[in-house]
Amino acid sequence: MDKILSGKAVAQHIRTNVKKNIENLLQKQIKPVLAILRVGMRSDDIAYERAIVRACEEVGVKAEIMTYEADICMVNFVKELKALNENKEINGIMIFRPLPKQLNEDYIKNIIAPNKDIDCMNPENMVKLFEGDTRGLLPCTPSAVLELMKYYNISMEGKHIAILGRSMVVGKPLSMLLLKENATVTICHSKTKDLEEITSRADIVIAAIGKPRFVKQEFLKHGSIVIDVGINMDEEGKLCGDVDYDDVFDKVAAITPVLGGVGTVTTSVLLKNLAAAAEKQIG
Ligand code: NAP
Numbered sequence: 194m195d196k197i198l199s200g201k202a203v204a205q206h207i208r209t210n211v212k213k214n215i216e217n218l219l220q221k222q223i224k225p226v227l228a229i230l231r232v233g234m235r236s237d238d239i240a241y242e243r244a245i246v247r248a249c250e251e252v253g254v255k256a257e258i259m260t261y262e263a264d265i266c267m268v269n270f271v272k273e274l275k276a277l278n279e280n281k282e283i284n285g286i287m288i289f290r291p292l293p294k295q296l297n298e299d300y301i302k303n304i305i306a307p308n309k310d311i312d313c314m315n316p317e318n319m320v321k322l323f324e325g326d327t328r329g330l331l332p333c334t335p336s337a338v339l340e341l342m343k344y345y346n347i348s349m350e351g352k353h354i355a356i357l358g359r360s361m362v363v364g365k366p367l368s369m370l371l372l373k374e375n376a377t378v379t380i381c382h383s384k385t386k387d388l389e390e391i392t393s394r395a396d397i398v399i400a401a402i403g404k405p406r407f408v409k410q411e412f413l414k415h416g417s418i419v420i421d422v423g424i425n426m427d428e429e430g431k432l433c434g435d436v437d438y439d440d441v442f443d444k445v446a447a448i449t450p451v452l453g454g455v456g457t458v459t460t461s462v463l464l465k466n467l468a469a470a471a472e473k474q475i476g
Pocket residue numbers: 334357358359360361362363364381382383384385388401402403404422423424425455456457459
């Protein structure tokens with residue numbers, strides 16, 4: 194196994210397969226279309242959007258960017274979303290989160306059509322995953338972590354994996370995917386006591402807490418594997434993960450970089466989900 198678990202190779206591997214799926218669809222005169230809904234002008238959303246559009250172009254998929262004023266009201270946003278649900282030209286819908294306060298995310302996630310829900314927002318899709326059914330549309334970031342681990346042949350069965358973070362975007366759904374791989378999973382959060390003691394017993398530590406360089410070498414046992422999902426800016430405006438990469442590097446067996454790590458794979462998983470959604474829609 195490589196010491197640096199680069200996401201680039203994994204992303205390329207997924208995209209090669211996605212391209213084949215898209216080519217099959219194109220032969221049937223179907224060009225999948227992804228609708229991206231962005232509210233406001235958050236710089237991280239715009240950066241992610243650019244990466245998605247580039248990736249779409251690479252595999253021959255069309256991206257429709259729907260932008261809305263930051264103060265769009267709930268009624269109008271839901272109207273837009275419902276129109277996209279009904280639009281037969283659109284195969285996948287992705288909404289950038291977090292949404293501004295006036296938009297009720299808990300309500301909106303129930304509106305998005307489950308068969309177009311390529312980031313697994315709708316509870317209907319999430320429930321399937323929590324029941325152990327991984328055949329449907331799976332959340333992109335947790336899936337990206339799994340794809341990366343499988344690509345590098347990281348054995349999960351019987352391994353103790355500590356996940357830091359219990360959000361519905363990363364930590365919770367990821368724990369379900371890892372349980373399905375027969376790992377023993379501990380989910381840690383901001384109220385967890387003796388966090389260091391838990392993580393230093395784990396074979397694999399996955400950090401998704403949004404705290405710059407939080408995980409130091411004393412959190413880890415020698416030879417553990419570290420997957421850093423965090424994407425943060427430090428006080429000097431420098432991009433960094435939730436793990437202090439330089440501090441832990443000599444102690445671990447393998448680690449993901451922040452640039453070209455899990456995030457790179459996430460975009461490819463999104464395309465994979467889009468192709469799968471389009472295939473299902475045509476039957
Ligand atoms: P989130 O919704 O803010 O959740 C953060 C989680 O971390 C919460 O469960 C919180 O615990 C926990 N936490 C916070 N401080 C902690 C501490 N000191 N010790 C232990 N747990 C702590 O964040 P998110 O959306 O899951 O994102 C997490 C990170 O992943 C962010 O850096 C984000 O940018 C990144 N991310 C990356 C990708 C990608 O594709 N690479 C995708 C999505 C997110 P409580 O529940 O107790 O509050």
